[in-house]
Amino acid sequence: TKSTAMMEEADKKIKVTRTTASTIGEVDFNNLAFGKKYADHMLLADFDGKEWINAEIVPFGHISVSPSNAAWHYGQAIFEGIKAYKDQQGNPMIFRPYDNYKRFNLSAERMGMPDVPEWLFIGGMAKLIDIDRDWVPTNEGSSLYLRPFMIAADEFIGVRPSDTYKFAIINSPSGPYFNKPIKLLVQDKYVRAFPGGVGYAKAAGNYGGAMYPTMQARKDGYDQILWVDGYDYKFLQECGTMNVFVIIGNRAITPDLTQGTILAGVTRASVMDVLVDMGLELEERPISIEEVVEAYNNGTLREVFGTGTAASVAYVEQLDYKEHKISLDTTKYTVGAEVINRLDAIRTGKVADEKGWNFHI
Ligand code: PMP
Numbered sequence: 628t629k630s631t632a633m634m635e636e637a638d639k640k641i642k643v644t645r646t647t648a649s650t651i652g653e654v655d656f657n658n659l660a661f662g663k664k665y666a667d668h669m670l671l672a673d674f675d676g677k678e679w680i681n682a683e684i685v686p687f688g689h690i691s692v693s694p695s696n697a698a699w700h701y702g703q704a705i706f707e708g709i710k711a712y713k714d715q716q717g718n719p720m721i722f723r724p725y726d727n728y729k730r731f732n733l734s735a736e737r738m739g740m741p742d743v744p745e746w747l748f749i750g751g752m753a754k755l756i757d758i759d760r761d762w763v764p765t766n767e768g769s770s771l772y773l774r775p776f777m778i779a780a781d782e783f784i785g786v787r788p789s790d791t792y793k794f795a796i797i798n799s800p801s802g803p804y805f806n807k808p809i810k811l812l813v814q815d816k817y818v819r820a821f822p823g824g825v826g827y828a829k830a831a832g833n834y835g836g837a838m839y840p841t842m843q844a845r846k847d848g849y850d851q852i853l854w855v856d857g858y859d860y861k862f863l864q865e866c867g868t869m870n871v872f873v874i875i876g877n878r879a880i881t882p883d884l885t886q887g888t889i890l891a892g893v894t895r896a897s898v899m900d901v902l903v904d905m906g907l908e909l910e911e912r913p914i915s916i917e918e919v920v921e922a923y924n925n926g927t928l929r930e931v932f933g934t935g936t937a938a939s940v941a942y943v944e945q946l947d948y949k950e951h952k953i954s955l956d957t958t959k960y961t962v963g964a965e966v967i968n969r970l971d972a973i974r975t976g977k978v979a980d981e982k983g984w985n986f987h988i
Contacts, residue, residue: 629753629986636769637750641670645758645876646686657871658763659802661937666762666771667941670725670751673780674741674792682747684755687797697789698778704831705734706776708936709893711756711763711988716975719756719763719983720789721773722974724749726893731775734828739788740777748775749986756988759798768803772937773803804937806967808944808957809850811866812918813929816840818857819864819888826864826888833890834868841867851933853916853946856888863914864888869933869941872902873914874930874962875922880914894934894970900982901969908961916948925940932963933956 672682763771773783779789817840820826851867872891879902931943942957972978
């Protein structure tokens with residue numbers, strides 16, 4: 628929950644300049660394409676080497692950057708993805724922003740970047756949503772996708788941590804995610820993350836590195852790669868940009884985070900809670916692709932799904948590993964369906980928010 632002192636600090640430190648030319652009239656809220664349209668305002672702030680200054684909410688627009696910008700060359704760049712919904716009375720709420728805030732500062736630390744204070748990340752986001760509240764969709768399954776990010780700002784092409792940084796938040800209305808079942812490929816060639824690496828950080832380079840392998844998988848008819856470890860090439864990490872859950876009998880299994888190779892999804896944490904509420908036995912531990920194949924062969928594999936802010940829950944209908952072809956009938960995914968229903972009900976205030984996940988604006 629937000630503290631008054633923190634919001635007062637945000638009000639004091641963040642200057643607001645409102646747009647005189649809203650573009651909301653150009654948006655068809657019944658037909659939203661993800662990431663194409665941005666809300667009227669954005670938040671910007673600069674780190675001057677010591678503290679965060681120039682915090683302001685301004686009309687959304689381009690930023691001028693020197694070609695020598697350090698982030699463009701060496702990738703000190705991190706981001707977050709969060710969603711805001713409206714409750715049944717039409718008031719905006721942000722889903723678990725403090726979890727993303729903590730993860731953002733964890734990513735910042737790993738990339739040698741400065742911490743962002745609460746008044747800027749949470750307070751700034753709250754002010755922004757307050758101003759752009761009309762941009763938070765109310766249509767079933769729609770939301771406002773919030774994208775906080777930080778990049779190095781030094782104009783210097785030597786390799787060293789930047790002294791200065793820019794923090795920003797931009798917001799994009801997004802429509803209901805069409806829950807098309809996905810096809811996954813497990814291969815033993817490309818690896819997303821190693822122990823000691825940056826897999827647990829939401830660092831831009833993790834996504835850049837995944838583009839080529841994913842393009843190759845797409846050529847072969849898959850939607851995403853189910854990433855596995857790079858030693859044994861068999862322990863599941865994540866699928867595409869989602870965490871992975873495997874339902875075997877009454878057990879829900881998801882890879883543990885101890886090696887630092889997996890992004891700790893906020894949806895993952897929420898789904899784990901919901902699965903326990905539903906009476907499943909939750910196992911957070913290493914799980915190999917061989918175990919999944921074996922469960923499939925002996926008829927106990929019920930569901931495989933990915934979880935993330937963008938899609939919520941994405942059902943896996945095909946999972947291929949070497950000569951093994953796992954085909955699953957996603958129309959029978961009762962666990963995944965129930966998880967989606969429960970999450971949706973909480974995020975839109977249809978049921979009491981017993982876990983305190985909604986941050987009210
Ligand atoms: N793994 C990766 C690599 C991701 O980019 C994301 C999306 N942020 C996730 C998992 C899911 O995380 P979350 O549930 O917090 O969106």
